[in-house]
Amino acid sequence: MSLTSTEKNSLNLALNALQERIQGELQLHRLNTAQVDSSAGDDVIADVLEGDAVAQYLHQHAEWQALQMARARFDADLSDVCMDCDAPIPFARLQVEPTAVRCIACQSAIELKNTRSHIGGHSSL
Numbered sequence: 605m606s607l608t609s610t611e612k613n614s615l616n617l618a619l620n621a622l623q624e625r626i627q628g629e630l631q632l633h634r635l636n637t638a639q640v641d642s643s644a645g646d647d648v649i650a651d652v653l654e655g656d657a658v659a660q661y662l663h664q665h666a667e668w669q670a671l672q673m674a675r676a677r678f679d680a681d682l683s684d685v686c687m688d689c690d691a692p693i694p695f696a697r698l699q700v701e702p703t704a705v706r707c708i709a710c711q712s713a714i715e716l717k718n719t720r721s722h723i724g725g726h727s728s729l
């Protein structure tokens with residue numbers, strides 16, 4: 605890791621802040637789900653959990669996993685090393701996205717691939 609101690613501190617704080625935010629959101633989601641569980645039947649629960657709620661939950665879950673990975677990489681002094689090609693990840697990128705695990709080139713390549721398969725999935729409908 606080539607980050608200075610100031611940069612590491614800054615990244616650590618960013619990860620802590622992100623963790624608190626996600627934990628708060630997940631807790632809120634569990635509270636809402638618990639309220640539904642106590643008063644409604646299965647059909648109603650399915651309805652409630654459809655659409656935005658599920659998308660939001662899955663998004664938070666993915667965020668949580670990304671955070672766990674970023675935290676592990678931070679502990680291993682690998683925060684600024686691309687997991688795909690070992691190129692350095694600029695600190696400016698980590699400031700904007702503390703959970704970034706790839707350099708911009710590798711991330712762009714993956715997003716391009718995802719976009720293509722997304723479009724492909726829709727056109728087959």
Ligand SMILES: [Zn+2]
Nearest residue numbers: 686689707710
């Ligand atoms: Zn890379």
